[in-house]
Amino acid sequence: MITLNLIGIGTGNPDHLTHAAVKAMNEADLILLPRKGEEKSGLADLRRTICAELLTRPVRIVEFDMPRRADQGRYIDAVTDWHDAIAALWQEQIDRHLPGGGTLALLVWGDPSLYDSSLRIVQRIAGASVKVIPGITSIQALTAAHGICLNELAEPVLITTGRQLREKGWPGAARTLVVMLDGHCAFQTLTGQPVDIWWGAYLGMPHQALASGPLHAAGPDIIKRRAALRREHGWIMDIYLLRRRP
Incomplete structure (x- = not known):
């Protein structure tokens, strides 16, 4: 056995x-x-x-x-x-x-x-x-690193992948998304939408990297930092939470 x-x-x-x-x-x-x-x-x-x-x-x-x-x-x-x-x-x-x-x-x-x-x-x-x-999970590590709640009061959370977000867009009426397995920064497809982002890479490690803010402002910096970190370390594991504003 x-x-x-x-x-x-x-x-x-x-x-x-x-x-x-x-x-x-x-x-x-x-x-x-x-x-x-x-x-x-x-x-x-x-x-x-x-x-x-x-x-x-x-x-x-x-x-x-x-x-x-x-x-x-x-x-x-x-x-x-x-x-x-x-x-x-x-x-x-x-x-x-x-x-x-x-x-x-x-x-x-x-x-x-x-x-x-x-x-x-x-x-x-x-x-x-x-x-x-x-x-x-990386979700727990992400919310802990940023000191935020995963869900809004009495609201659901949807967990998805970069591929799904890129190909199908924002799913349904959900206001909070957790996006995993995204090697191509699929949040770029949400340009112009009233969305905030909390991003983290190498969570819990000495070289942990974090960024947050309105997507239109934080997104371009995250893309640049992600590419630089991948070149530096040869690999990257990251995750992010997106939340639509009311």
């Missing part, structure tokens, strides 16, 4: 892991760490730092190279093929390092339930038992 523990690690700060997450890491027989190419080596370094700081007993750590998602064709088809390839790599590592069964731990950015596909990929591993250890 293989048990897969999906452990939420927040935004990469070891302080963001819960006691349950630390316990699950130390109870694992194997921890898999993905590598995403030289330009994103900092992501692997963060996971290595978490293991170095929080493991209190010897646990086997194995690194593997993540496959790249195809840029051509239908988005859903490309993602499905990508997930199949990742699952095959996980299965290969399980067969090699846990042939008699055991517990495998995977360190997942944010929370495994929110815009992360680890749970979908795990479903491709036959006979595996899955346990999720939730972590601090």
Whole structure:
């Protein structure tokens, strides 16, 4: 029997892991760490730092190279093929390092339930038992960094992606949006609308970057800062909250 523990690690700060997450890491027989190419080596370094700081007993750590998602064709088809390839790599590592069964731990950015596909990929591993250890989401880290409430009084919040905002515009009557997975600053499609933005990158890390204000004023600066930070660090993880004014 293989048990897969999906452990939420927040935004990469070891302080963001819960006691349950630390316990699950130390109870694992194997921890898999993905590598995403030289330009994103900092992501692997963060996971290595978490293991170095929080493991209190010897646990086997194995690194593997993540496959790249195809840029051509239908988005859903490309993602499905990508997930199949990742699952095959996980299965290969399980067969090699846990042939008699055991517990495998995977360190997942944010929370495994929110815009992360680890749970979908795990479903491709036959006979595996899955346990999720939730972590601090980037949404929590963003609102905490800015000292703001996620929702307005008695109002709902809609969580979406940059792709959805860019292709479909502002959804319905929602006044507050949280936008994730936006590599192209989709808020640019809202030019001229009465909207405020709260943006954050590398949340909780020493090089955390924040910006906020009316979108027409803060947006251009965020675009420039985001590009500069990506060049400096080789990767960027950011998120933002948009709120329409009454």
